[in-house]
Amino acid sequence: DAGVTQSPTHLIKTRGQQVTLRCSPKSGHDTVSWYQQALGQGPQFIFQYYEEEERQRGNFPDRFSGHQFPNYSSELNVNALWLGDSALYLCASSLLAARAYNEQFFGPGTRLTVL
Amino acid sequence: DAKTTQPNSMESNEEEPVHLPCNHSTISGTDYIHWYRQLPSQGPEYVIHGLTSNVNNRMASLAIAEDRKSSTLILHRATLRDAAVYYCILQYNNNDMRFGAGTRLTVKP
Numbered sequence: 452d453a454g455v456t457q458s459p460t461h462l463i464k465t466r467g468q469q470v471t472l473r474c475s476p477k478s479g480h481d482t483v484s485w486y487q488q489a490l491g492q493g494p495q496f497i498f499q500y501y502e503e504e505e506r507q508r509g510n511f512p513d514r515f516s517g518h519q520f521p522n523y524s525s526e527l528n529v530n531a532l533w534l535g536d537s538a539l540y541l542c543a544s545s546l547l548a549a550r551a552y553n554e555q556f557f558g559p560g561t562r563l564t565v566l
Numbered sequence: 567d568a569k570t571t572q573p574n575s576m577e578s579n580e581e582e583p584v585h586l587p588c589n590h591s592t593i594s595g596t597d598y599i600h601w602y603r604q605l606p607s608q609g610p611e612y613v614i615h616g617l618t619s620n621v622n623n624r625m626a627s628l629a630i631a632e633d634r635k636s637s638t639l640i641l642h643r644a645t646l647r648d649a650a651v652y653y654c655i656l657q658y659n660n661n662d663m664r665f666g667a668g669t670r671l672t673v674k675p
Contacts, residue, residue: 455609484663486665492667493651493653493665493666493667493668494610494665495665496662496663496664496665499662507662541609541610543609543610554612554615555612555663556612557609557610557611558609559607559608559609560609
């Protein structure tokens with residue numbers, strides 16, 4: 452089992468550009484969450500996808516959008532990049548079931564630098 | 567939103583127990599208490615979780631106060647590989663986790 456994989460590992464963009472980050476969940480998982488982690492801070496929840504729809508969303512502008520595919524993989528898109536978007540972007544997968552708790556498995560992240 | 571409060575940093579000696587505290591005075595009755603840790607250059611990894619009772623697993627123990635307003639993560643014998651940032655998180659709405667700044671644990675040989 453490869454676990455959660457993310458691509459690319461690193462990315463450099465300039466202000467105003469658009470970026471797409473990709474995530475493949477752990478085998479058997481159906482839910483993908485995205486987080487932004489600025490340097491020295493904890494991860495901040497962006498949104499979560501389940502059954503190809505956005506299920507929950509954190510306090511992020513609509514420049515941040517996502518997609519989930521039928522195979523459960525997911526993309527995070529960020530438009531009109533700001534310098535402040537420079538961060539580690541983490542993807543986490545889980546299995547959304549009837550029970551109240553599900554462990555999340557995190558990928559290694561994509562380091563985005565905006566110049 | 568209920569929040570957690572943790573010390574910014576803690577130090578421990580190798581092979582000694584470590585008690586990492588977390589305050590969550592505004593926790594609601596259905597919130598789960600999670601602990602994740604993040605090793606350098608890695609994504610966070612699950613450590614343990616609980617609701618009301620104390621919990622043990624192969625990595626750690628979780629002691630939850632009777633009023634649930636605080637909890638303590640216990641590493642029974644710290645190793646150098648346990649050096650990481652430890653996050654105490656309250657779960658909302660199944661899978662919507664809000665991380666704080668965490669506690670940076672340094673383990674000295």
